[in-house]
Amino acid sequence: MRFFKLPDLGEGLQEAEIVEWHINPGDTVKVDQLLVSVETAKAIVEVPSPQAGTISHCFGDVGDLIHIGEPLVEFDNAENDDSGTVVGKIESAKETSSADDFIIGAAPSSLQSAQQSHPQVTPAIRQLATRLGVKLDGIRGTGQQGQITAADIETAQQQNDRLGQSEPLRGTRRTMAKSMTIAHEQVAAVTLCDDADVEHWPEKSDITIRLCKAIAHAAQAEPGLNAWFDGQQLSRRLLDHVDIGIAVDTPDGLFVPVLRNIHKRNDSDLREGLDRLRQDVKQRTIPPKEMQGATITLSNFGTLHKGSNSTPVMAGRYASPMIVPPMVAIIGAGAIRKEAVVVNDEICIHRRLPLSLSFDHRCITGGEAARFLAALIAHLQD
The missing domain is CATH 2.40.50.100 (RNA polymerase II/Efflux pump adaptor protein, barrel-sandwich hybrid domain)
Known part of the structure; x- marks a missing residue:
């Protein structure tokens, strides 16, 4: 070789x-x-x-x-040379934007390949770009068949002079950008919002695990939201297991490891499994298979925000989180707040957990989504 x-x-x-x-x-x-x-x-x-x-x-x-x-x-000293010629060529991350086949939180059956065309550029234009310090990635050619012209290069240089060089997305952020583009293009998303009264919760409740168990309960009450949908074949697959993709925010971008078999595991086992997944994400040792096959997603964004000296800062009440195909639903949980509520005709101060449920309206009715959200709230308030 x-x-x-x-x-x-x-x-x-x-x-x-x-x-x-x-x-x-x-x-x-x-x-x-x-x-x-x-x-x-x-x-x-x-x-x-x-x-x-x-x-x-x-x-x-x-x-x-x-x-x-x-x-x-x-x-240079291989005994058996079986390669013949070099296959393909190395492309710099600064000069390509070809698509990944890996979709965040996706099922194996939904992996897609959407190769993007490379910039159409002549050697003279490439030399001009090099001389002016202009990167070709991100330039949309205005010439025939998308060819990059000298005017395109000069316009890019003027933008660089005013705003500085653009930075190409890499690694996780690059994958996230592609996945969110696919989600935006393919899903007819609608969002319902409501609140759960969690005044009865202990002060140090495990919010994420409580949400996971409530999602599993709601999926049993309304199975249509724990499903995969094929938009091309217009078919759906109802799933009897609940595998929750849990969005994890990192400096490198968004990771969505999958916590599996929620409905069959106790709280301590789920917490141990979630901690292990987050540690693997932090160390970048998590295998791709641990981020595929989710049946529904949870974004607990209300726990992300910290102020100075680790003082909690409430930021984020409701959202319209993105649904990544083939899944059909995602739950967003905002920051718990103390609010005035009416109980038995009297005004009280209770802790309230804001919830947002985004669903794919192509295959889920408003009634199904409302019943799922109602079951989710009922379990949290039980």
């Missing part, structure tokens, strides 16, 4: 971004020695050497995108 190419990473993933090289040209490596760390749609993957030998060349720099079957390294 002369060229070692990026192997199949599984889960339908077609590309990865180079995070760190662990070797340099001229290094002698052993079998299974770590060569490079790459980032897929959601996970950091360590790629080992398939053979012993001396590295003559490393393809791609940190931040570059590499696709399955494209070369990673070249060995």
Whole structure:
């Protein structure tokens, strides 16, 4: 083997971004020695050497995108050269925006491939862009068939002079942007909002686990919202298991690990499982399969906000959270507030939990959504 190419990473993933090289040209490596760390749609993957030998060349720099079957390294003393020629080419993350096949929180059956066309640009225009310090990614060509023109480059330079260079999205944020675009284009979303009176809750209640159990209860009362919908075939699949995708906010972007079999697990087991998932997300060791196959999603955004010195700050009451196909519903939970309520014709101060339920109106009626939300509130208030 002369060229070692990026192997199949599984889960339908077609590309990865180079995070760190662990070797340099001229290094002698052993079998299974770590060569490079790459980032897929959601996970950091360590790629080992398939053979012993001396590295003559490393393809791609940190931040570059590499696709399955494209070369990673070249060995200069390989005994068996079975590669023939280099397959494909390395594309910089700064010069491409091809789509990932991994959709945040999606079921395996919904993985999609939507390759975007590369910028149409002549060598002269590319040289002009280089001379003016203009990056070609993000430029929409105004010439024939979308070709980038000199005027496009000059306009981009003027924007850079006024506003500074744009920064391409990478890794998780890039995947999130694509997933949200798909969600916006494909789903007919409607949102219902209401509040649950949680005055009876202990002061240190596990809000997220309480919400998960309430969602599982509501899914039994109204199964249509715990389902996958195929918009092309106009068919839906009602699911008897409740696997909740829980949105986790990180500096790198949004992760949605899946907490499975909610209806069959006790609170302590769910908390342990959720803590483990969040730790894996924080360390970027969570495998892609742990972020696929959710049947419904929870965004507990009311717990995200902190003020100075870790003082809680309430920010965010209601929302219209995005539904990622093939799922048909997502629950948003805002910050708990003390509010005036009327109980037995008297005004009292109670803690209230604001809730937002977004649902896909293509396959869910308003009545079904209202009954689901009512069952969710009833369980939280029980």
